[in-house]
Amino acid sequence: xxxxxxxxxxKARSADPADPLAVVTAATLLGQELIRDxxxxxxxxxxxxxxxxxxxxxxxxxxxxxxxxxxxxxMQPFATRRIRRDQACSxxxxxxxxxxxxxHGEAGRICAECVALAGEIVSRSKDxxxx
Numbered sequence: 001x002x003x004x005x006x007x008x009x010x011k012a013r014s015a016d017p018a019d020p021l022a023v024v025t026a027a028t029l030l031g032q033e034l035i036r037d038x039x040x041x042x043x044x045x046x047x048x049x050x051x052x053x054x055x056x057x058x059x060x061x062x063x064x065x066x067x068x069x070x071x072x073x074x075m076q077p078f079a080t081r082r083i084r085r086d087q088a089c090s091x092x093x094x095x096x097x098x099x100x101x102x103x104h105g106e107a108g109r110i111c112a113e114c115v116a117l118a119g120e121i122v123s124r125s126k127d128x129x130x131x
Contacts, residue, residue, distance in 0.1 A: 006030065046074045089114055 010027035011017045042063075049059055060070035088095045090108030101112040110118075 006034075043074065046070070050074075 010030045014022045014026035016022040056067040056071045060067040089111040091114040102109045
């Protein structure tokens with residue numbers, strides 16, 4: 001869209017098209033809307049690139065930012081991360097993964113590593129005689 005077309009749109013949205021300050025307000029609101037739409041567009045493109053196997057390094061290079069900045073900017077939303085965190089081990093908080101076995105119970109879950117550690121602690125406590 002050309003800037004002249006955007007200006008015409010801002011004037012049309014203005015409370016008073018004859019008032020230049022009202023047009024500035026309308027143009028500002030239109031600009032914010034366009035920025036949100038542009039952000040959504042880039043979010044979709046990055047998501048699709050990640051689904052296709054693109055690395056954070058490559059995405060960052062295309063955007064002119066570091067891979068860390070790209071990852072931070074485009075990682076899953078907090079709500080999705082929270083679901084993953086809620087599925088983590090109740091003891092060490094490691095998130096679930098294909099390589100980490102989890103035992104699920106009513107009040108939480110425990111990973112295989114914490115089960116092994118708990119077994120060692122219990123066996124050591126049996127070796128120590130109580131008075």
